[in-house]
Amino acid sequence: MQYSSQFCSIYIILFIKNVLVGFGDHLQNLRIVTMWIFSCIGKLFFVVVTLSALVIGFLNSDASTPLFQYLDQYETERGHRFLGICPAFHTGKTWGFTHEDLARLDLTGQTIFVTGANVGLGYWTAHHLANTGAHVILGCRSKRKCDAAVDSIRKATGKDSSVTGMVVDLGDFSSVRAFAEQFSQEYSELDSLVLNAGIMVPPFSLTVDGIESQIAVNHFGHFLLAELMMPLLLKAAKKRGVATVVSVSSSASFGSYPEGILPTLEEMNNKDRYQRKLAYGQSKLANVLFAQELAERYKDQNILVNSCHPGAVRTELGRHMMESVTNEHVKAVIQSSFEYVFGKIAWKPEDAALTQLYAAVSPELKKAKITGKYFHPIARQIQPDPHARNMSLQKSLWKLSEEATALK
Numbered sequence: 001m002q003y004s005s006q007f008c009s010i011y012i013i014l015f016i017k018n019v020l021v022g023f024g025d026h027l028q029n030l031r032i033v034t035m036w037i038f039s040c041i042g043k044l045f046f047v048v049v050t051l052s053a054l055v056i057g058f059l060n061s062d063a064s065t066p067l068f069q070y071l072d073q074y075e076t077e078r079g080h081r082f083l084g085i086c087p088a089f090h091t092g093k094t095w096g097f098t099h100e101d102l103a104r105l106d107l108t109g110q111t112i113f114v115t116g117a118n119v120g121l122g123y124w125t126a127h128h129l130a131n132t133g134a135h136v137i138l139g140c141r142s143k144r145k146c147d148a149a150v151d152s153i154r155k156a157t158g159k160d161s162s163v164t165g166m167v168v169d170l171g172d173f174s175s176v177r178a179f180a181e182q183f184s185q186e187y188s189e190l191d192s193l194v195l196n197a198g199i200m201v202p203p204f205s206l207t208v209d210g211i212e213s214q215i216a217v218n219h220f221g222h223f224l225l226a227e228l229m230m231p232l233l234l235k236a237a238k239k240r241g242v243a244t245v246v247s248v249s250s251s252a253s254f255g256s257y258p259e260g261i262l263p264t265l266e267e268m269n270n271k272d273r274y275q276r277k278l279a280y281g282q283s284k285l286a287n288v289l290f291a292q293e294l295a296e297r298y299k300d301q302n303i304l305v306n307s308c309h310p311g312a313v314r315t316e317l318g319r320h321m322m323e324s325v326t327n328e329h330v331k332a333v334i335q336s337s338f339e340y341v342f343g344k345i346a347w348k349p350e351d352a353a354l355t356q357l358y359a360a361v362s363p364e365l366k367k368a369k370i371t372g373k374y375f376h377p378i379a380r381q382i383q384p385d386p387h388a389r390n391m392s393l394q395k396s397l398w399k400l401s402e403e404a405t406a407l408k
């Protein structure tokens, strides 16, 4: 009995020792694995930091100029879609319109309307125009935002009485009609109409008129607005010899659906067919096709209509881009990294607005009666996407737009 209890004690002690030694082995293994992971992370971090420093250093040095100049001229199978897209790509190229050109203008007595003017490119377009002495009307979908933008431009320019705001929601045809009615009561002519408002890559939704939101806001709303404002544009053209319409498009017009423009409202409104990026491209291609057709229809009456891509610009346009990322932390990291990089490479809106300002008020453009053309930054004329040279697509879009907006 005595021997058996001694044996049991020794056995238990050995068991505990083995367990502890095994556990120690495990701990040792765990320590080795943890150190290995940390050393890998350390090396990876070192590689990422070194590579980023090299890339940033290269991009900020003169050595990158040939690369940017190559990209500026790079011809994709659909054309020169990168031309002038960032300031770096533009290095060494003449600006087709400058702040000095703007400063020389005196547009006192002229009336100009800009859509989507409470922020971004529209705001800066209105801001610069206010300095020319023109009467500038800011179109916004919210009265509160409109008042704030008007206030800010008045303060910055000192042009209190010649800057005003009006509410119009381009995603609602009844709002566009009500706006046009009110505008015609307040103003007897319109020298320039800048169709600038836009939305980019939102999730699928239909407007109150039952049309997919990107094509509805970016194209159909502007189509209806331009048609309703035509009598006032014609009056200004008669009085001063010329009036202008600017359709603010995008290089995204080079990336639409394979058909360019989907042929029916049913297809545009088909949620299964909807792809955010292609639908944005479609709406921006529609901006180009619409400008060309309007130019053709009114060229004998001195209404000059052109479209443009303002470049990659630091604005609020990307607000829908992160909606598919659900994790808030991941979203915050991606967003701040994107904003940092975009902030470094993109145009400032006060500069990028010059391309649409050129199409709206340039004396050279008016004198040469340039119409139906497409421009990239800064005011450089280029060939649009091949779909934009398809005349039957241009005519069928016009017909579809008349039907959608119940103009015919």
Ligand SMILES: NC(=O)c1ccc[n+]([C@@H]2O[C@H](COP(=O)([O-])OP(=O)(O)OC[C@H]3O[C@@H](n4cnc5c(N)ncnc54)[C@H](OP(=O)(O)O)[C@@H]3O)[C@@H](O)[C@H]2O)c1
Binding pocket: 115, 116, 117, 118, 119, 120, 121, 122, 139, 140, 141, 142, 145, 168, 169, 170, 171, 172, 196, 197, 198, 199, 200, 217, 248, 249, 250, 251, 309, 310, 311, 312, 313, 314, 315, 316, 317, 318
């Ligand atoms: N930024 C770029 O890199 C870039 C590149 C190529 C082309 N573009 C084009 O440039 C134009 C201006 O864009 P942005 O960059 O200045 O963008 P932004 O800062 O987002 O401004 C867009 C403007 O459009 C207005 N808007 C949106 N939906 C509207 C509606 N239903 N009715 C009336 N107004 C509406 C917005 O009003 P809220 O403030 O109320 O939303 C805002 O005032 C757009 O047509 C865009 O496609 C921009």
